[in-house]
Amino acid sequence: MSEKKFNPAKLAKLNHPDRYDRENPERIWKTLKLDNPRVIVDIGTGTGFFAIPFSRHMPEGTVYACDIADEILQWLEENLPEELRDRIIPVKMEERAVPLPAGIADLVLMVNLHHELEDAAAILSEAFRLLKPGGKVAIVDWKDEPTESGPPLEIRVSEQSLIDQLAAACFEQIRAHASLPCHHFLEAVKPQH
Numbered sequence: 527m528s529e530k531k532f533n534p535a536k537l538a539k540l541n542h543p544d545r546y547d548r549e550n551p552e553r554i555w556k557t558l559k560l561d562n563p564r565v566i567v568d569i570g571t572g573t574g575f576f577a578i579p580f581s582r583h584m585p586e587g588t589v590y591a592c593d594i595a596d597e598i599l600q601w602l603e604e605n606l607p608e609e610l611r612d613r614i615i616p617v618k619m620e621e622r623a624v625p626l627p628a629g630i631a632d633l634v635l636m637v638n639l640h641h642e643l644e645d646a647a648a649i650l651s652e653a654f655r656l657l658k659p660g661g662k663v664a665i666v667d668w669k670d671e672p673t674e675s676g677p678p679l680e681i682r683v684s685e686q687s688l689i690d691q692l693a694a695a696c697f698e699q700i701r702a703h704a705s706l707p708c709h710h711f712l713e714a715v716k717p718q719h
C-alpha cells in the first residue's frame with residue numbers, strides 16, 4: 527500500500543463524531559443545492575460517511591459508492607443500513623478508472639481523497655466522463671495548513687492547485703466555498719455543450 531493511502535485498519539476513524547463539526551455531510555449537501563439528483567458517484571467512499579446521508583436525500587436515487595480497497599468495500603457491504611441496500615451500490619474501482627458508464631451522474635463527490643491520488647488528472651477526467659452535461663463535481667479535502675488532525679502536510683493539496691486541476695479537466699463555474707474550518711471545498715460544473 528502506498529504511504530499516501532488511507533489504512534483500512536483505521537476505518538473507525540472515518541466514522542468519528544468530530545467529523546460532524548468539521549465536515550458535516552448535511553452542511554455540504556445544502557451548499558451544493560442539487561436539483562433533484564438521481565445518481566451520485568462517490569469516489570473514495572470509505573465507510574459511506576457521505577454516501578449514506580446523501581442517499582437518504584434521494585429516496586428514488588442511486589449512490590455508487592466506489593473505492594479501491596477491498597477491506598473498505600467489504601465493511602460497507604456488511605454495514606449498510608438495511609433500508610439503503612438497494613440504493614447504495616458498492617463498486618470496486620481501480621486507481622485511475624471507475625467501471626461505470628459515461629454521462630450517468632448528477633454529482634461526482636470526492637471527499638478526503640485528493641491527497642491520496644496517484645493521478646489526480648485521470649480521476650478528474652473520469653469525473654468529467656461520468657457526469658451528465660450540467661452535472662457537478664464536488665471536492666472536499668484537507669487544507670494545506672496545520673490542523674488538529676488529518677494527513678501529513680506534505681501530501682495536502684492547495685486550493686489553487688485544485689482549481690487549476692478542475693480547469694485543466696474542462697470543468698467550468700469553479701467555486702470555492704469557505705464554509706469548512708479545516709477543508710477546502712470546491713464545486714464545478716461539466717458544461718452543457
Ligand SMILES: C[S@@+](CC[C@H](N)C(=O)[O-])C[C@H]1O[C@@H](n2cnc3c(N)ncnc32)[C@H](O)[C@@H]1O
Binds near residue numbers: 540576639642
Ligand atoms: C481518507 S478516506 C475518505 C473516505 C470518505 N470519502 C470519507 O470522507 O469518509 C479515502 C478513501 O479513498 C480511497 N481511495 C484512495 N485512492 C483511491 C482511488 N484512486 N480511487 C478510489 N478510492 C481511492 C481509500 O481506500 C479510502 O477509502
